[in-house]
Amino acid sequence: MTENQNESLLPLSSLHLPEVPSWFPLAWGWWACFFAVVAAVFIVYFIVRWKIKRLAPKKTALKMLANTKEPSSAIELLRQAALCYYPREDMAALTGKPWYVFLDRQIGKTLFERNQERWQQALYTREPVEQAHELVEDCIYWVENALPPRKGGARRG
Template identity: 55%
Template sequence: MTTNSTPLELQPLILPAVPSWFPLAWGWWASFASVVMALLLLTAFFLWRKKRLKAKRAALKLFVKPITPHTPSSAIELLRQAALCYYPREAIASLHGEQWYQFLDLQLGETRFSDKMPLWQAALYQNKHGEHDSELVNDCLVWVEKALPPKRGMRG
């Protein structure tokens, strides 16, 4: 047995390049694009909703302000201002009396105003506080909470 101590003439090993994440397959790009699009749509929706509910939040904030108690005349004025933010000015500005109360009932879906029209007419034009004032103010608060913003088909 002879031992050969001379090394063999071999070429050095050439390793392949490390696999890279880039370029990504088209499926990853599509997933990334859909996530970005979903985030943009969600952001746009929440900004639109915030803008749409701005007048309602302002009216509710004024209703629950504990500084001064609301009178029926101030409550109905606040309600009219809130309605003007959501409905066409021509439709709201021309309404008065029974037409106004019917409009409020129609938008609310229940009769809270037409049934109490004599109470409203008495409360709006007197200086002293009546026994039904808090009930009338509460009706205005309920209208702002439930009828605003208008549902589809109720805006015109």
């Protein structure tokens, strides 16, 4: 009986499991994620590079103004920094009161127009100017708050 029972069992082979699925080729969703990440990295890189390049004249002007004690040198650095951001045609025509009005309009304060006489004395005479450090600090304030210019006009400081 035991022999008969063993004969009645079908000769089955052992179980064969399927192969483990491989990672490659990737499904289209993984490729889409990969390209989205690469595109995001490139976009961030170019935005950061653009911003660094755009702020370079401002940073250079601030470094140079930090080492300047003469108002005449400070206002010249201010003009050079402004030329990096504003159209040369507009900037070249500005001297005297229109120049100071332009500077004040960009920051929304009257730092330059109210000190116009002191600025003129600093630029055109060899005599030392009273409180020259305040004039240089006004230039530093202007560069910090007016550059780079925003679209749509003057800023409020």
